[in-house]
Amino acid sequence: MELTTLLQQLINGLSIGSVYAIFALGYTLIFSILGIINFAHGAVFTMGAYFTYALIGSRFGFNGIFANAQLPFGLPFPLALIAGGVLAGLVGVLIERTTFRPLRRRGADPLLTLVSSLGMAVALVNLIQYFVGAEAYSYPSSVLAGLPPSINFGTPEKPLIVRTVQIVIAIISLIILVGLTLFINKTKTGRALRAVSEDGTTASLLGINTDRLIVLTFFISGFVGGIAGTLVGLSVTITGPYFGIAFGLKGLAVIVLGGMGNIPGAVLGGLVIGIAENLLPASAVAYKDAIAFAILFIVLLVRPQGILGRAQITKV
């Protein structure tokens, strides 16, 4: 591979890898608090993409209940991105209320909650199809109006061309990663979240309302998941109601690779998989999706706890 191509692919890999990272953080946050994987997270990702699509004023297709529907207004893309994230966050809160809390109140086995979140994922995907049909949607290219479609970081003789959209994605993801890290490590609420993730019972005996923090966690998880959905939709296209499901599996690979419940691990896992996919030679591009799982398989053979995970020490 030529150096410029390598650099180009590296940048693309960092860009998509940073989206993997923020998406995977949605899983990680919930896992670190409840010890359960939220299988509906992929569906939230999908919904975030559709919310933003609607909010910029785009028209839906002719299938589904909302055939040819369109909002009477269109928000500028940055605003729609945030509002779409907030709506996805509210879907996250709804998932907590309907899928997690009733089982938690009854002291159900985590495995049951996992299955109920899987059921929620199926329900959400079908709702999307019911309302807006199964066709693919693309954001109009005008959302990045004013920006050139690509930027040449090289010279005219040795071009190093990067799509603007990749840069935008990387910047937004980076802002979210830094913001979330600061929130968790530097604020009062973040401190309480860390306490609950270590020992919710003790935290509640110190006056912390764990249920409220769990709701907040689901909101944040849905928010970052929804933003990730929009960013991927922007980079490629919204492929339909199942958009987030394949992505969801890759997100799982990311968190297992990085170390379950470990925030830096999710970020590292996302970047590793994103870059690895993009460094594949053009002839092997069809195997792109297999890469994540191949890496996962190899790493788990050597480090079953993930790259940054702490080994479970079983006391005998």
Place this chain on the structure above:
Amino acid sequence: MPETILEVTGITRRFGGLIAVNDVSFAVQRDEIFGLIGPNGAGKTTLFNLITGLTHPSSGKLFLMGQDVTHQRPHQIAAKGIARTFQNIRLFGNLTALENVMVAQHVHTSSGVFSGIIGTPKARREERHVREQALHLLDMVNLADRAETVARNFPYGDQRRLEIARALALQPQVLLLDEPGAGMNPNEKAGLSGFIREVKEKFALTVVLIEHNVPMVMGLCDRIAVLNFGQLIALGNPAQVQADPAVIEAYLGDEG
């Protein structure tokens, strides 16, 4: 006229067929050190779990300062002024000593999630105040110089003291201590009674204490309740309890 601060009336907790706590009633007066003793499995820790809302009674009631808190959740009871420590220490191991204490001040702050994120002057002021108070508490238990060390790296005795500092940060009215001397060496144990008295005076606390070390309980407590197989078999001052035939029977029976 002594004022009742904590009262349980006819409290019962069943776990399936097992009656862990059976129709227990007593009232703790403000300002006293109240001991809770009994053989293993007598229901002492279950009683603590009932008082802190971790588990709810099958029947009976729980009053805190005259208010019925029987069905309140742990964080609500904690906010009303009951703090506890555990038999096996339960610190947040990956948080620093300072953070452990600051977490317990959460209920005494008012700034919201959002003002914390954008760092409004009020939120910053509050955070600074909380930090100062936490450092003050750490200083009191001689851990201020290691405030930034994560809790799991402290030796056992220091973890005990950190746990007490964290409980005090909640600014409780009542402090429940579940075997505070467990795992301490004789040296540390000798200083414990003095430390509990000192803390009680300084923070105007009422203390309820579970402890196996009978001489220590007799020397420290104003009144003692004795549980056996979930039932309250004696209640009174140390001399009364020591002379009670049912208590002698329970302890000798347990060992024989």
